Amino acid sequence: MKSIITIICLLNSLNLSYGKTKTNIEKVIISTGQQETFIHTNETGSFIATVNNAAAKRYGLRGYVRYSDFGAVGDGITNDSDAIAAAHAYANQNDLEVKTDNHATYYIGGKECTAIIQTNTDFGTATFIIDDTDVENRNAPVFRISSSLKPFTPQTISSLEKNQKTIDISLPQSCLVTVTNANTRRYIRYGLNQNNGSPQTDIFVVNKKGQIDKDTPIIWDFDQITEITALPMDEETLKITGGRFTTIANQAESKYTYYSRNIAIRRSNVVVDGLEHYIKGEGKHGAPYSGFLNISDCANITVKNTVLTGHKTYRTIGSAGKPVSMGSYDISVNRALNVSFVNCSQTNDINDRTYWGIMGSNYSKNLIYEHSTFSRFDAHMGVANATIRNSTLGHMGINAIGTGTLTVENSTIYGRTLINLRQDYGSTWQGKFIIRDCLFVPSGGRATTASLIGGYNSGKHDFGYTCHMPETIIIENLHIDDSNHPEKYNGPAIFANFNPQMTNESFQEDFPYIITKEVILKNVTTASGHDPRISDNPFMFRNVKIKSKPRE
Numbered sequence: 001m002k003s004i005i006t007i008i009c010l011l012n013s014l015n016l017s018y019g020k021t022k023t024n025i026e027k028v029i030i031s032t033g034q035q036e037t038f039i040h041t042n043e044t045g046s047f048i049a050t051v052n053n054a055a056a057k058r059y060g061l062r063g064y065v066r067y068s069d070f071g072a073v074g075d076g077i078t079n080d081s082d083a084i085a086a087a088h089a090y091a092n093q094n095d096l097e098v099k100t101d102n103h104a105t106y107y108i109g110g111k112e113c114t115a116i117i118q119t120n121t122d123f124g125t126a127t128f129i130i131d132d133t134d135v136e137n138r139n140a141p142v143f144r145i146s147s148s149l150k151p152f153t154p155q156t157i158s159s160l161e162k163n164q165k166t167i168d169i170s171l172p173q174s175c176l177v178t179v180t181n182a183n184t185r186r187y188i189r190y191g192l193n194q195n196n197g198s199p200q201t202d203i204f205v206v207n208k209k210g211q212i213d214k215d216t217p218i219i220w221d222f223d224q225i226t227e228i229t230a231l232p233m234d235e236e237t238l239k240i241t242g243g244r245f246t247t248i249a250n251q252a253e254s255k256y257t258y259y260s261r262n263i264a265i266r267r268s269n270v271v272v273d274g275l276e277h278y279i280k281g282e283g284k285h286g287a288p289y290s291g292f293l294n295i296s297d298c299a300n301i302t303v304k305n306t307v308l309t310g311h312k313t314y315r316t317i318g319s320a321g322k323p324v325s326m327g328s329y330d331i332s333v334n335r336a337l338n339v340s341f342v343n344c345s346q347t348n349d350i351n352d353r354t355y356w357g358i359m360g361s362n363y364s365k366n367l368i369y370e371h372s373t374f375s376r377f378d379a380h381m382g383v384a385n386a387t388i389r390n391s392t393l394g395h396m397g398i399n400a401i402g403t404g405t406l407t408v409e410n411s412t413i414y415g416r417t418l419i420n421l422r423q424d425y426g427s428t429w430q431g432k433f434i435i436r437d438c439l440f441v442p443s444g445g446r447a448t449t450a451s452l453i454g455g456y457n458s459g460k461h462d463f464g465y466t467c468h469m470p471e472t473i474i475i476e477n478l479h480i481d482d483s484n485h486p487e488k489y490n491g492p493a494i495f496a497n498f499n500p501q502m503t504n505e506s507f508q509e510d511f512p513y514i515i516t517k518e519v520i521l522k523n524v525t526t527a528s529g530h531d532p533r534i535s536d537n538p539f540m541f542r543n544v545k546i547k548s549k550p551r552e
Contacts, residue, residue: 030090030459032056036069039071039086049086055244056094064097065090066108074104081108081142085115091132092118092148098241108142110135117145118267123243123275124480132250132261133281139292142266144432146241149232160202160222163187167210175230176268176299178203178335182226184185187381191424192318199226201363205233205299205333207398216299216337216365219384219403227237233268233299240270245292246278252287254314256326260290268299275306282312291332291360299337309347309373310355325356331374333361340368350394351444365404369393375416381425383533395444403430406470410437414444417454417496418478424466426513427455427498433473442492450482450492457498459509468514469498476522476549483527484495491530494519494546497537504539515541522549 032051041051049070051059059065065087068074070083072083084106091098098121100106105127112135130142154169160179167177168520178201184195202220205213212218240263250259265272277292295301311328318324331338348355350373357376361367365384369377369391376396377388385404388411397415400406401422406429408419418440421427433453442450452475457467473494480492495516501507524532535541 002108002176004450010171030086030093037070037309039082042212049090051090056062059090059096059263060094066099066101068101069106069500072101072104072106074106074126074397076105076127078105078107078230079109079111081111081113081115084108085113085460088115088117088119088121090169092116095119097121097413100124101218105129106291107131109413112136112140114141117141117143118148118238118239120239122241124241126243128243128245129248130245130261132259133248134260135250135259137251138257138259138261141260141262143263145263145265145270146268147231147234147267149234151229151231152201154228155232157228158225160218160220160225162218162221162530164218165212165214167206167212169206169210171206171210171230172232173206173235174205174207174233176203176233176297176337177206178227178231178297179222179225180227181220181224182221183224184464186220187425188462188464189424190426190461192320192324192461193424194318194320196478201335203297203337203363203365203432205337206230215385217384219382231268231297233266235269237269237271238267240272240275242274244276244278247289247292248281249279249282249312250286251281251283251379252285254285254326255287255316257287258290259287262290262292262294262375265293265295265301266297268301270301272301272303273305275303277306277308279309279311284313286312286330288326288356289330290312291329294332294334295339296332296334297336301336301339302342303340303344304342306341306344306345308358310350310352310358313354313356327360328356329360331359333359333364335363337364338363338366339364340370341372341374342368342370344369344372344374346374348375353395357394357399380422383517401425401428405432405434407434408436408438409434412439412441414441416443416451418452421453421455421469423456426461426463426465427457427469428463428465428467429470430468431470433470433475435473435475437477439479439481442548445481445484447484447486449486449489449534450480451496452480452492452494454496455498455511456496458501459499459511459513466514467511469516471517473519475517475520475524475532478524478530480524480526480528482530485528489528489530490533491528492532493535495535495537495541495544497540500537502548503537503539504528516544518547519546520549 070086072080138207182199184200188197308330362381375394379400383402
């Protein structure tokens with residue numbers, strides 16, 4: 001008897017500034033019979049997988065399928081993408097796990113064919129070669145980890161308030177709720193990649209009684225809602241383990257045509273453990289990437305014991321008509337909650353400036369680095385709460401805007417500043433910073449004048465919101481290795497010069513920037529022997545209270 005599964009070859013093609021989504025749906029027909037297992041495409045374009053009855057019984061008894069069961073060769077030459085997609089489609093239908101053949105090398109060519117993962121998958125010691133030199137659809141992920149649960153549109157919610165605790169709604173189970181007000185624009189970007197902003201968006205978890213998870217609070221007022229979606233959250237954890245993936249880089253023109261030939265995670269409660277991703281074949285030009293691990297519209301994702309690779313930086317002409325470096329990512333986190341990277345690293349030197357920072361994110365909450373070594377942490381269009389602990393960050397350091405608490409503990413930072421508040425989004429953080437037990441090596445040890453908190457806000461640009469500096473900054477047990485510094489160095493500044501035009505009372509802001517109220521310093525030491533000072537622009541920070549606590 002035939003049954004039909006729909007594979008959604010879906011790209012959430014994430015340009016980290018402004019995403020576009022293209023969806024392509026193709027039917028995968030799974031059938032069983034007396035003939036040998038085979039897969040093919042029929043005259044209507046449907047993807048057919050016919051499984052031998054005896055083989056189907058054997059798969060059910062052992063509890064898993066392998067790619068070779070569906071014709072994968074694993075020789076590193078034959079395109080195995082159809083067999084891989086068919087194996088997962090069959091596994092999803094029959095609730096079976098998927099395992100690779102140990103030491104096989106699966107070649108995945110440019111054909112558009114996304115394998116949908118809905119069951120535990122062990123990539124084991126297998127190698128996957130993903131060839132991006134000639135692709136049918138750069139937006140089609142290679143794997144898409146998805147839920148069998150379907151999103152729906154709640155009908156009774158017309159408005160929401162910031163920090164609202166409950167919603168008058170009953171849900172079948174805990175859901176990930178995404179709301180949009182297309183009539184309000186936020187994140188109106190400034191600079192070489194300037195734009196007109198994005199619709200106001202928020203994402204949070206609601207339980208079946210309508211109670212909003214306190215760790216994923218609503219961060220905007222919604223006087224109207226133009227779109228709302230509730231996606232039920234899978235309760236069981238899906239595990240993806242092992243696998244050595246190598247991307248043969250695209251050779252496209254260097255412009256903002258992002259490639260998303262990746263693993264797209266679109267299901268809540270997922271653990272990725274022991275994956276490796278490498279890149280080869282990068283030349284003099286190429287299009288950027290939207291993350292080999294592309295995590296979006298989901299919650300409770302843990303990536304651990306994983307090795308990734310930074311992409312080469314290419315330049316193009318930005319929206320302001322001037323040359324810009326293009327962001328290219330191996331990690332993208334977009335509209336996602338409670339995402340952790342634990343014991344992760346990258347293959348290339350975290351201080352090699354020829355490679356772009358490995359991670360970027362938008363519209364997310366509760367992002368964590370733990371025991372990880374990466375070239376960058378970054379939040380573009382906002383993060384609510386972030387933690388960097390027991391980690392090392394390279395030349396692009398910590399870049400963020402957002403709300404809540406940003407905590408940096410027991411970590412080493414090699415960026416230009418200890419924390420950079422992104423100037424293209426107003427250098428805004430509405431909340432506080434906590435920095436404890438850290439080492440800061442300004443600009444990776446190159447000669448520089450050190451600043452702890454970097455950013456810029458002219459007071460003349462409307463970003464779509466009031467911009468804030470963190471209200472309170474707590475810095476404890478920080479050592480600043482500023483031993484390599486220029487002549488006439490006066491010591492590290494707590495704040496960079498956020499607005500060189502604001503030097504006296506005559507300067508008037510069109511869009512006021514709310515300055516930090518209090519900085520608490522305890523045991524802050526420097527290699528140069530100079531004490532920290534307020535800023536090269538003391539007028540701007542004249543009302544900041546600096547409290548120095550004695551050593552215990």
